[in-house]
Amino acid sequence: MGMDAQISSAFATLAKKSLPELHAKLAQLAKKPASSRNPDDQLIALLAAAREHISILEGWANPASLQGEEPTLGDDASLDASANLDMSDEEASALLQSADSTAAPAELDDQDAEAAAMLEAMNAPADLGQVAATVRNALTEGDPENDPDALAMLAAMESAQVASAAPPAGDISDAEARAMLAAMDAPLTPKAASGEMSDAEARAMLEAMDAPLAAAGSDMSDAEARAMLAAMDAPVAASPKLTVAAAPMSAEEEALALLASMGGAEEDEGSSAAATPEQPPTHDASDHDSDGDSEHLEEIDEFAKNDFASDPDMLNDFVTNAAEIMETLDEKVLQLEQNPRDKETIESIFRAAHTLKGAGGMFGFKAVERVMHRMENLFDLVRKGTLIPDSNLIDVLFQGLDVLRTLLDAVKNGRPSGIPTVPICRSLELAIKGRYVKGSSPAAAPKAPPPVRAVAAPASTAAASHDGGGEERTAKKKNVEQSTIRVDxxxxxxxxxxxxxxxxxxxxxxxxxxxxxxxxxxxxxxxxxxxxxxxxxxxxxxxxxxxxxxxxVPIGNAFNKFTRIVRDIGRQLDKEMELYIEGEATELDKTLVEQISDPLIHLIRNSCDHGIELPQVREAAGKKRSGLISLSARQEGNNIIITIQDDGKGLPADIIRRKAIEKGLITDDMILSKRDTFNLIFEPGFSTAEKVTNISGRGVGMDVVRKQISKLKGIIDLDSEPGKGTTTTIRLPLTLAIMQSLLIESQGEVFAVPLSTVVESVRIKPNEVQFVGDAEVIKRHDKVLPLMHLHDTLDLGRKSQSSWYSAKPQTEEMSRVAAMRLARRKDRLYVVIVGSGDRRFGIVVDQLLSQQEMVIKSLGPVMKKIPSVAGGAVLGNGEVVLVLDIQELEDRFRSRARSKVA
Amino acid sequence: MSWEEGSSAGMFTGAKGGLFSVHGDLDGEKVSEFQEREQFIGLCIGTEEFLLPIAAVHEIIMLPPITYVPNSSEFIDGVINLRGTILPALNMRKMMGFERGEKTANARIIIGRFQGITFGMIVDGITYVVSLLPTEIEVQSLPGKGTGAEFIGGLSKQGAKICGILDLARVLKHVAGNLDNEDVTEGGVEELD
CATH class of the missing domain: 1.10.287 (Helix Hairpins)
Structure with a gap:
């Protein structure tokens, strides 16, 4: 029994890999005499012989492995066996197919003749020795030019013979197998597209080969052997069977490695090949309009050197265009999922895909072209109505897009990513036939697909809510596209x-x-x-x-990818959620749109991951099964307000408070408003605490989010209602280039406060200020705001001692105006209320001067780190004014207040 | 910090960047003697005169309005606007250990550029430009700390008068170093509050 398994596995290996290789080489040999249009008879015979060799071996291997029968020679018997047995049927046809398709790329002029010869050869019984002899004869009489190739082949042939003889003796060593492979691998010429094989792949194959062989050395049941064979030959088909195998051991891993290295399209190739074994060379082309041959999909170079690719300008254009197209594809594929029969969507997808494929090909980015080509085939079928996209298809498409994105990133970075394209190509080809591979793409997690499919509704509001408006907008978009110009x-x-x-x-x-x-x-x-x-x-x-x-640019550019993120997370976590996007047409400075994207991703992920509960939990809580995350943007004056709202479980205020006390961020006796408590998660240091606990996970990197927002001169605020959800509000200035600022004065010094952070400026009576302990507060709009004196927080009193030259010349008139103002304001305090949400505070200043547009500039390398100062700006009179960083100012204010308490 | 790598001492001792001085007539006979000289700018800080390698001087401007920057280094008097660029202005009097004095009409800001960093130095006046032979420069660091001697990279001994030559590398390093320390002292200040 054990012997049988060994034999069959060895044979399977041979039949599967070595011989098709051999066949390929022979085909190549046959092609070489370019002068004669008709291939040498001898060589055709050789080809046929090699084919026969394969069929014998496969006939031999299968029955042996599956039933322990006597090896059956001859084509008919082999086919009979195939008909009876599921496994061998697939395998046999796969092998047949592989042999055929190897021949196909050789593009012999006289294809029909060759096919006929092959068929003929197939019917003629022959054995290994005969084949070897034929080969030897052919080679000795053959063109001397082909010598190295021929010799190598001969060697390979002979070792194959040895190997085939060896198994009965129960002794095929790894070394032999390796030598065989090496012999076959070595003479490969780059011309032979079909025989091309990268070193890495060869190694992977070798490894894959070694392991089962080694395993076969030990006693093994038939089932095990079968499992292994299955794993080796048709991993796709085999994966369910594998689980039945008594000893999964490393076989499963091997199977995966094999899948990676050689792919597993055998299954479908096999089944279709079984139906039409008579026309092998043309089969592939007729089956589906893919010109690539899936059996011989091998990793190719991502880049091929080419004139276009070496022109940086052209390349730059390509990268930009590709990025745009990818964006469109992402968006449109999501729309397609919602609206599978929408003609316009699929048309635009098809166009975009075609453009990218063409461009990729032109630049010699072969991998891009290859993946895109297969996606295009899919899109084409969808366009023709043959294929109706379902969520499985969309998954595969997204996997494809992910691979493409990696490839395009590699193009952008100028070095190959090394990502394998074979698995995805295979998935895509399978998808054409309505079959899906799970876990074969690097993008897909290897775990089982979630039982519950998430319905992530892309709220590309156009498609979802009001169709008319959507169309109108797309139409408008098109017009804009036509009349745009790309500017550096x-x-x-x-x-x-x-x-x-x-x-x-x-x-x-x-x-x-x-x-x-x-x-x-x-x-x-x-x-x-x-x-x-x-x-x-x-x-x-x-x-x-x-x-x-x-x-x-419209902020929608940044929003679009969120639909995808929500969908993916939903599928990963078995959650049902919808993302509702509003105000995507709101326009924002391009750099802001680019830089706001990362913090937003973080927040959206948090909402998906920690906010929205599992559907069961939601139902138990009396909520809708599917969670709603809404992302909206709107303009308010010179600000953009972005809100992210989920209807999830909300933040646990008590736990946050406890954690903050543990972390020493607040003291035990400090009483914080609810919002203040929530906003504690933005504190640095809080995040590390969060990582180890699992209260809700929020806070991981939230300080980074806040930092990024404040770098954009924005303000973030968070509110939550336990059981009802969480709302995050981000306030950003429209642009960073020129900003509106409020000029204020304190102790003779003028500062600018970004208007985006200013809520209001008020004049109050000193007696409105109330003291709570040390702190000064005022009540405003029914809210209590802490007051900060700017000169106090900034230590403006130290000015006279630290700056000798900065005192401004006081003209008589100026001092007169100042005196007048002073007299007029008398017992009034000017307070600038800044911040957002409940996290507001008042800055007491001496004067409110004016509102101005200004360009913020850096203070230079010598003074880059000045606390509370965001930069400087030059005023109309040529003077420099410092622009305050409200966030830092607040931190400073609060930490000072805290240290005072301590 | 980048300016730590190369001391600016090379600026006034090295052969590069100096001017040739011609002795004798240009027509021919005695043109044999070329001596490399380096030019310096003479400036007044407090009661003393110092020299600054002219190669490091970008321009000299009148005292513009200076904006005080709270919590910056004590040697940075504030920032100025030089045609749209904001530059720090160093208080050279304070750096060299002089008392606070009246702002004179002669006061200028020397815009210096060293290792890619542009900054202003407030001085009490500019005197003249001198050319020094390498033999007239003595590279020597003076003892003493906190009195400004640490910013002297060499001495000119031309004629009877000895003048200190400012080493911009040390000046900048001191300001930036102070900046780095500032964060530390900030904490201290807060505790004192």
């Missing part, structure tokens, strides 16, 4: 900066004009000046507006 972002940035300077200049002109007007109103030139400056100002405003609009 660097140039645009330079322009924006320049316009920023001009805005400052305008302010200066206005100041000069005001001076002239007030000091010498009688001058005629003053009137002209006033007029000119006003005109200049108006034009400047227009330019500013336009230039800002140029940089604006």
């Amino acid at each position: 972002l660097e140039r645009l940035d330079a322009l924006v900066n320049l316009v920023g300077e001009l805005v400052i200049d305008r302010t200066r002109f206005a100041t000069i004009e005001e001076d002239i007007r007030t000091t010498s109103p009688q001058l005629k030139v003053a009137g002209n000046m006033t007029e000119t400056v006003q005109l200049f100002g108006r034009h400047m405003n227009e330019i500013h507006e336009i230039i800002m609009k140029i940089r604006m």
Whole structure:
């Protein structure tokens, strides 16, 4: 019994790999004499012999492994056996198919003749010795040019013979097998596309081969042998059977390795091949319109050197275009899932896919072209209505898109990613036949598919809610596309900066004009000046507006991928959730859209992962099975408000509080508002605590999220209702290039506060300020706000000692104005209320000066780390004003307050 | 820090960047003697005169309005606007250990550029440009700390007068180093509150 298994496994190996290789080489040999249109008779005979060899072996191997019968020679018997047995049927046809398809790429001119010869040869019984002899004869008489190839082949042939003789003796060693493979591998010429094989793959095969052989050395049951054979020959078909095998041991792993190295399209190739064994060479082409031959899918170089690819400009264009196309594909495929029969969607998908394939091919990115080609085939079938996309198909498509994205990233980075393309190609080809491989793609998790399918509704609102509006918008989009021009972002940035300077200049002109007007109103030139400056100002405003609009892109660009993320997480976690997107047309500065994406992903993931409960839990809690996450963006003045809202389980305030006390972020006796408690998760250090506990997982990296938002001059706020869900609000300025600021003054120093952080500015009576212990607070709109004195927090009192030259010359008039103002304000305090949500506080300042547009600049390398200062800006009068970082200011304020308490 | 790698001492001792001075007439006979000289700018800080390698000087401007930056290094007086670029202005008086004095009409800001960093130095006045032969420069660090001697990279001994030559590498390192320490002292200040 054990012997049988050994024999069969050895034979299977031989029949499966070695001989098709041999066959390929022979086919190649036959092709070589290019001068003669008709292949040498001798070589055709050789080919046929090799084929026969294969069929004998396979006939031999299968019955031996499956039933322990006498090896059956001859084609008919083999086919009979195949008919009876499921396994061998597949296997046999797979092998037949493999042999045939090896021949196909050889592109012999006289294909029919060859096929006929082959069929003939198949019917003629022959044995190994005969084949070897034929080969030897053929080679000795053959072209001397082919010598190295021929010799290697001869060697391979002979070792094959030895190997085939060896199994009965129960002694096929690893070394032999390896030598065989090596012999076959070595003479491969790059010309032979079919015989091409990378080193890595060869190694993987060898490894895969060694293990079962070694295993076969020990006593083994038939079942085991079968399992192994199955694993080796048809991993796809075998995977369910594998689980039945008594000893799974390493076989399963081996099977996976094999799958990776050689792929497992045998199953379908086999079944179709079994039906049409008479026309093997044309079979593949007729079966589906893939010109690639799945059996011989091997890893190819991702890049081929080519003139286009070496032109950086062209390459850049390709990368940009590809990224756009990928975005479109992602979006449209999601739409397709919602609307499988939507003609327009599939048409646009098809177009995009075709464009990318063509471009990839032109640049020589073979891997991209290859994967895309198979996806295009799928899309084509969908377009023709032969294939109706279901969630399985969409999964495969997304896997394909993921692989493509990796490949395109590799293109962008200029070095190959090394990602295998064979598994995905295979999955895609299988999908054409309506079969799906689980776990064969690197993108798919190897675990079992979730029993409950998540219904992630892409709220590409257009498709989902109101169709009419959607179409209208797509139509509009198209028009825009036609009349756009691609501009280098660097140039645009330079322009924006320049316009920023001009805005400052305008302010200066206005100041000069005001001076002239007030000091010498009688001058005629003053009137002209006033007029000119006003005109200049108006034009400047227009330019500013336009230039800002140029940089604006709809935030939907960043939102689109979230639908995909929610869908994927849903499928992974067996959760049902919908993402509802609103306000995707809201426009935002391009850099902001790019940089807001990461924090948003984090927040959305949190909502999916920790916010939304499992469907059962939700039902038990009396909620809808499917959770709702809504992502919305809207413009409010010069700000963009982005909210992420889920109807999940909410945040556990008590646990957060406990953790914060443990971490020393707050003290035991501190009383915090609910929101303040929630916002504790943004504290650095809180996140590390979160990782070890599992209260809800929120807080992992939340400090990073807040940092990123505040880097964008934005503010984040979080609120939650236990059992009802969590809402995160992000407030961002429309643009970073030019920002609206409120100029304030404290102890003679002027500072700018980004208007995006300002809630309101108020003038209060000193007696409205109440003291709670050390802290000053005011009540405003029914809310208690802590007050901070700017000069106190910033230590402005130290100015006179640390700065000797900065005292500004006080002209008489200025001091008069100051005195007047002072007298007028008397017992009034100016308070600028900043922050967002409940996390607001008031900054007490001496004066509110004005509101201005300014360009924030860095203070240079010598002073890059000044606490509470975000940067500087040049005012109209040429003076520098510091722009406050409200977030840092607040942190400083609170930590000072805390250290005071301590 | 980048300026630690190379001391600016090379600037006034090395052969590079110096000017050739011509002795004798250009037409021919005595043109044999070429000596490399390096040019320096003379500046007043407090009551003393110092030299600064001219190669490190980008431009010299009148004192513009200076904006105080809270919590910055004590040697940074504030920031100035140089045609749209914001630059720190170093208080050289304080650095060299002088008392606070009146802001004179001669006060200038020297815009220096060293190892890619542009910054301003507030000085009390500019005197003249001198050319020094390598033999007239003595590379020597002076003893003493906190009195400004640590920023002197060499001495000029041309004629009877000895002048300190400022070493920008040390000046910048001190300011940046102070900046780094600032965070530490911040904590200390807070505790004192």
